[in-house]
Amino acid sequence: MTTHAQASAVPQRPLVRLNNVYKTFHAGTVNEVRPMRGINLEIAEGSFVIVLGGNGSGKSTLLNALAGSFPIDSGRIELDGQDVSRWPEYRRACLIGRVFQNPFSGTAPNMSILDNFSLAAKRGKFRGLGWAHSRHLQDELRDRVRELKMGLEDRLDSAIGSLSGGQRQALTLLMATWLKPRLLLLDEHTAALDPKSADQVIALTDRIIAREGLTTLMVTHSMQQAINLGDRIVMMHSGNVLHDFNSEQKQRLRVDDLLSRFENVRRRELLDESAAEMLKSRYI
Amino acid sequence: MTLLIGALTLGVILALLALGVYISYRIFDIADITVDGSLTFGAAVTGVLLVKYGVHPLWATSAGFIAGMMAGTVSGVLQTRFHINALLSGILVMTALYSVNLHVMGRSNIPFLGVATLSTYCETMAVQVFGGPETQLWGWTVSSADLTMLLLMLTLVGAIATGLWAFFRTDLGTAMRASGDNPQMVKALGGNVENYRIFGLALSNGLVGLAGALWAQYQNFADVQMGIGMVVWGLASVIIGEALTGATGVGIAIAGAIIGSVLFRQLVAIALSFGLNPNDLKLITAVFVFAALVLPGMMKHVSLRKAQGAA
Numbered sequence: 404m405t406t407h408a409q410a411s412a413v414p415q416r417p418l419v420r421l422n423n424v425y426k427t428f429h430a431g432t433v434n435e436v437r438p439m440r441g442i443n444l445e446i447a448e449g450s451f452v453i454v455l456g457g458n459g460s461g462k463s464t465l466l467n468a469l470a471g472s473f474p475i476d477s478g479r480i481e482l483d484g485q486d487v488s489r490w491p492e493y494r495r496a497c498l499i500g501r502v503f504q505n506p507f508s509g510t511a512p513n514m515s516i517l518d519n520f521s522l523a524a525k526r527g528k529f530r531g532l533g534w535a536h537s538r539h540l541q542d543e544l545r546d547r548v549r550e551l552k553m554g555l556e557d558r559l560d561s562a563i564g565s566l567s568g569g570q571r572q573a574l575t576l577l578m579a580t581w582l583k584p585r586l587l588l589l590d591e592h593t594a595a596l597d598p599k600s601a602d603q604v605i606a607l608t609d610r611i612i613a614r615e616g617l618t619t620l621m622v623t624h625s626m627q628q629a630i631n632l633g634d635r636i637v638m639m640h641s642g643n644v645l646h647d648f649n650s651e652q653k654q655r656l657r658v659d660d661l662l663s664r665f666e667n668v669r670r671r672e673l674l675d676e677s678a679a680e681m682l683k684s685r686y687i
Numbered sequence: 688m689t690l691l692i693g694a695l696t697l698g699v700i701l702a703l704l705a706l707g708v709y710i711s712y713r714i715f716d717i718a719d720i721t722v723d724g725s726l727t728f729g730a731a732v733t734g735v736l737l738v739k740y741g742v743h744p745l746w747a748t749s750a751g752f753i754a755g756m757m758a759g760t761v762s763g764v765l766q767t768r769f770h771i772n773a774l775l776s777g778i779l780v781m782t783a784l785y786s787v788n789l790h791v792m793g794r795s796n797i798p799f800l801g802v803a804t805l806s807t808y809c810e811t812m813a814v815q816v817f818g819g820p821e822t823q824l825w826g827w828t829v830s831s832a833d834l835t836m837l838l839l840m841l842t843l844v845g846a847i848a849t850g851l852w853a854f855f856r857t858d859l860g861t862a863m864r865a866s867g868d869n870p871q872m873v874k875a876l877g878g879n880v881e882n883y884r885i886f887g888l889a890l891s892n893g894l895v896g897l898a899g900a901l902w903a904q905y906q907n908f909a910d911v912q913m914g915i916g917m918v919v920w921g922l923a924s925v926i927i928g929e930a931l932t933g934a935t936g937v938g939i940a941i942a943g944a945i946i947g948s949v950l951f952r953q954l955v956a957i958a959l960s961f962g963l964n965p966n967d968l969k970l971i972t973a974v975f976v977f978a979a980l981v982l983p984g985m986m987k988h989v990s991l992r993k994a995q996g997a998a
Contacts, residue, residue, distance in 0.1 A: 470875070496877030509875070511868035514861075521861055527877035530858040578876075 416484065417445035418618050419469065419586060424478030426468060438464035439475070440642035446586075446620065451612055453629045454622045455661065456639030457668075457682055462622045463504075465639065466588045469620070471495040483585050497527025500579030502572065502592040509575030512564030516555065516574065519563055520544050523578035547577060551607070569600025573607055580611050587612065589621040593628075605632070626658045626686055636661075640668055662686060688827040690956060692837055698952030699840045700905060701920065703898035705928070705948040706851060707755075708921030709940060710891035714855075715867040715884060717766075720777030720918050722895050724784030725758035727914035729896025731788045734797040734909030737804055744805045748900045755896015756889040758784060763885030788911050795911040804904040809835040836905065843901075847894070848941050855937045863887050864937070895921075916969045919976055924948035926979040 426439035438461035446452055456462040468475055469482070471492040480488045482498050503509050510519050521535040541559070549556040551573050555566070563571060572592055579587060589608065593601035609632060612619050623629055629636055636653050638646040638661075646664060648656060665682060704726065711719035729751035736747040758780060765776035789795065799806075810832040814820065817831035824834065854860040866873040866883040873880050895917075903909040927950055928943025959965060 491879075492874045493877050493879050496875060499875075501875045503871075503875075508869070508871050511865040511872055513868050514865060518861055518865070521858065522865055522873070522876050522878070525858050525862070525876070530862050530878065532854070532857045532859060535856055535858050535861040 418448040418483060419444070419446040419620075420479075420481040421445075421465075421468075422479040422481070424468060424480060425476045426464060426473070427476060437642050439468060439478075441478070442643060444637065444644060446618060448618055449616050450635055451617075451619045451633040452621070452635045452637055453633040454620060454637050454639060455626075455629055456622075456645075457665070457685075459641075460639040461642040462639045463590055464642075466590050466620060466622055469495075469586070470499055470501055470588055494527075498585040499588060500526070500582075500584030500586070501588045502575050502579050502590065504591040504594050506568040506571040506575070506595055509578070510563045510571055513562055515560045516548070516563055517541065517544065517559045519574070520578060520581065523581040526582050526584075528582075548574075551577070567600070569596050569603060572596060572600070572604045576604065576607060576611065580615060580617065583615055583617070585618065587617045587619040589619065591622050591624055594624055608632075624685060626661050629661065630656060630658055638664060688824070688829050689833065690960065691953075692829060692833045694952050694956035695949060696833070696837045696840055696905060697902070698949035699837065699844050699945075700901045701898055701924070701952060702844050702945040702948040703847065703894045703901070704917060704921045705924035705944040706848065706941065707891040707894035707898070708918060709925050709944045710887055710894070712922060712925060713867075713940065714864055715887050717773040717888075718777070718918070718922075719759075719762065719888060719891065720774065721758055721762040721780045721784075721888070721892055722777075722918040722921060723914040723916065724781035724788070725755040725892040725895045725914070726899035726902075726917045727788045727909075727911060728758050728784050728791070729755045729899030730903035730909040730913060731791040731797075731899075731911070732896075733900035734799065734903055735791055735793075737799060737802050737904075738797055741802065744803055744808060744904065748805065748897065748904070751900025752893045752897040755899070756893035758896065759888040759890070759892025760885055762892070763888040766888075767881035767884055785911070792909060792911060796908060797910075798908045799904065800907075804907070805839070805901065806832070806836060806904055806907060809839060840901065844945060847897075848945060852938045852941050916972065919969070919972050920951070921948075922976050923972055923979070924951050926976065927951055930979070 421442050421444040424439050424442045425437075427435060427437045429435050436459065438459065440461075442461070442465065444465075454462045454465065467473065469480065471487070471490055471494070475488060478488070479486060482495070487495055487498075501509070511522070517536055517540075521537075521540060524540055544559060545556050548559070553570055553573065555570065555574070563574065566574070576592070592608075593604050596604060605628060608621075611617070619633070621628075621633065634650040634653065636646070636648040636656070637644055638648075645668065665686065704722070708719070708722060711717045711722075732754040733747045733751035736742040736750055737744065742750070762776045762780045765771045765779065766773050771779070813831035813835040816835060820831060821828050822831040822834065823829075855864055862873060862876075862878045863883045863886070866878060866880045867887075870880045873883070899909075899914065902913070924947040925944050926947070928945070928947030929940065931946060931950075932939045932943035955968065958971075959968075963971075
């Protein structure tokens with residue numbers, strides 16, 4: 404008994420733990436989708452997890468469930484040792500930083516860069532009648548925006564809506580990590596960008612995560628990103644985890660391996676040719 | 688000159704209405720019809736406290752503000768907790784308030800005769816300040832009571848506008864502005880968007896209730912009909928203000944709403960003095976707002992067509 408307990412002792416408690424999580428949207432209608440079918444997942448502190456999967460596999464739903472965008476049907480979500488299953492979205496924000504796929508989602512377009520960051524500087528904290536634009540915030544913001552090398556440091560008073568998608572995603576990333584989050588959620592945050600901006604934002608992502616040692620969950624459609632980034636790959640399919648590659652396995656993975664895994668799924672599911680074409684065009 | 692001062696004073700008082708509409712319409716992007724009810728509610732509560740209970744005008748006026756806030760809170764709760772469409776919530780609360788206002792007042796009209804109001808305070812103050820019931824202003828003889836009222840209202844509205852401007856630069860105020868601009872982002876940053884909206888609508892309707900309280904005291908009666916169509920009036924003021932200032936920041940937009948309200952009231956006063964039938968006032972206001980909403984888009988379309996034609 405004692406030896407068993409010692410053998411199974413986990414060196415570190417996971418930062419994130421999903422326990423048998425279910426979610427069905429539009430239950431009982433023709434549009435019923437079941438993006439989470441008893442998902443179990445543990446994520447260790449400091450790991451950078453890439454989430455892959457086709458359309459409707461439940462990968463974005465997984466991120467949204469963690470963020471609290473909707474209540475889950477059953478199961479349990481633990482974050483940082485606390486059961487957050489019933490916490491509303493805004494309450495979980497004290498632990499989570501997020502960047503969305505749509506560059507318009509992460510910033511308030513009609514407000515200035517400074518306004519947006521003054522909100523980020525209070526993520527998950529009480530907002531009272533303190534002055535939003537403190538001297539300290541302005542100075543620090545100018546320094547950190549200069550690091551982006553996008554020439555935005557002199558435009559802190561311009562509306563964020565006037566910036567390009569790449570600039571907005573870079574700023575959103577900076578906002579999400581302004582106060583160090585316990586968990587960073589990136590939901591295909593480069594999918595809507597042109598290749599050059601996407602590369603810039605990915606480089607920035609890698610740099611920030613490495614520097615701050617952030618626990619990260621990143622959904623992507625790009626096999627190349629999946630291979631190059633992170634230390635673990637979770638492959639999702641029809642509402643569950645299909646494959647889970649750890650750091651060692653991931654190092655040996657190539658784009659072709661990932662594609663063949665998807666190909667296997669395709670055969671098993673006997674998807675018709677057109678759907679396979681769609682997958683290919685998306686992933687290659 | 689008396690006419691001018693009268694129109695100015697009313698314009699300044701209704702600037703509070705414009706500020707309230709600015710908050711709901713521009714910051715939260717809602718056409719909040721609660722305004723029609725909360726303006727009367729503020730006037731009714733203040734009126735009853737003054738006439739029936741002899742409360743000090745300062746407290747009675749504050750009560751008008753609080754009454755407006757309550758109306759706004761109900762509207763906000765309907766929208767956020769019960770997920771009722773913003774327009775419909777406004778209609779429901781406005782309709783309910785019509786009965787409430789009749790109950791509060793006990794009848795459809797309360798004249799403020801022989802009771803102390805802000806107006807009577809102005810009269811006594813005017814004699815002390817200007818040394819008589821009449822005074823000279825740039826060669827014109829004006830009633831010093833009217834002048835005092837105008838100055839008092841200007842000071843009050845100026846102070847409130849400054850306070851509002853400062854509020855929207857605080858952490859809470861910034862988060863409220865952002866929750867109108869991008870609620871998803873505010874949630875992701877830990878802001879309780881629903882509570883912000885409730886508070887925003889409370890603040891908005893509080894200002895409208897205050898406008899009602901002051902207006903009733905200025906015209907010396909509260910009437911159950913006085914709020915009808917006032918949301919459109921507020922919209923017209925906000926739109927004129929934006930057109931004049933090209934409003935980019937909150938501070939300019941707030942100043943614009945005040946200027947818009949004063950100017951709009953002047954225009955109305957001039958039109959009325961040229962023989963405009965007062966019955967047509969609301970029709971003209973509505974047409975004006977319609978034009979202000981539609982024309983910018985149409986002008987863009989026309990200039991685009993022209994540019995295409997040239998190319």
